[in-house]
Amino acid sequence: MSIRLEPFSRKHRELLSRFENRHRSLEEYLKHYASQHKDKALSKTWVAVDEPAGTPPRIAGYFTIAATSVSSESLATIPGLGRLPSFPIPGILLARLAVDTNAQGQGLGRYLLEGALGQALQAEEDVGVRLFVTDAIDKEAVSFYKHFGFHVISDPGGYPQKMVMDLLPILKKKRVETSS
Numbered sequence: 001m002s003i004r005l006e007p008f009s010r011k012h013r014e015l016l017s018r019f020e021n022r023h024r025s026l027e028e029y030l031k032h033y034a035s036q037h038k039d040k041a042l043s044k045t046w047v048a049v050d051e052p053a054g055t056p057p058r059i060a061g062y063f064t065i066a067a068t069s070v071s072s073e074s075l076a077t078i079p080g081l082g083r084l085p086s087f088p089i090p091g092i093l094l095a096r097l098a099v100d101t102n103a104q105g106q107g108l109g110r111y112l113l114e115g116a117l118g119q120a121l122q123a124e125e126d127v128g129v130r131l132f133v134t135d136a137i138d139k140e141a142v143s144f145y146k147h148f149g150f151h152v153i154s155d156p157g158g159y160p161q162k163m164v165m166d167l168l169p170i171l172k173k174k175r176v177e178t179s180s
């Protein structure tokens with residue numbers, strides 16, 4: 001794969017029809033809502049465009065992010081997040097993440113997740129962002145996010161399941177690297 005991460009825009013419209021994912025809702029979101037939500041300042045979507053030599057470009061995956069907050073009470077049992085002030089804790093929500101059916105299992109999900117995490121860390125330079133938050137769509141997604149260190153915070157059993165990652169350890173490391 002020869003991947004470029006690009007902010008989703010009108011120029012990607014002609015590539016949308018080929019995007020496939022086993023979750024219809026994730027296909028539909030990209031095709032019908034991502035652009036509207038961007039225009040209404042509700043979220044931003046980033047697409048991974050794959051353009052192998054000699055073949056037309058395609059959207060191999062995408063993620064959508066937005067600002068969010070989580071009640072500190074719901075974080076009480078999560079390691080490192082149990083003693084926060086009793087106001088909503090700010091975060092960046094990874095609202096959607098999907099890799100095209102034909103591009104899965106090749107590291108693109110990791111690439112997109114790390115891209116979204118990079119955006120969250122970038123935002124923290126200007127506003128408070130303590131959490132990286134996601135809504136896992138099913139059991140496999142919960143397992144995927146756990147693999148990257150997310151913790152479940154909503155009652156187990158129903159989906160989507162809200163999950164969080166504490167950004168503070170990463171931020172502390174980043175601050176040390178920047179200051180040295």
Ligand SMILES: CC(C)(COP(=O)(O)OP(=O)(O)OC[C@H]1O[C@@H](n2cnc3c(N)ncnc32)[C@H](O)[C@@H]1OP(=O)(O)O)[C@@H](O)C(=O)NCCC(=O)NCCS
Nearest residue numbers: 097098099104105106107108109110137140141143144147
């Ligand atoms: C989940 C999804 C984004 C993963 O994309 P992918 O490109 O197949 O994932 P990658 O190949 O980048 O895998 C990255 C890592 O996650 C691991 N992984 C992948 N699926 C996993 C799962 N279900 N459980 C645990 N680990 C998983 C891989 O082993 C790999 O580990 P490594 O990098 O440490 O070796 C993709 O399968 C998808 O679009 N699924 C349907 C939609 C979805 O569930 N979206 C996320 C929740 S909304």
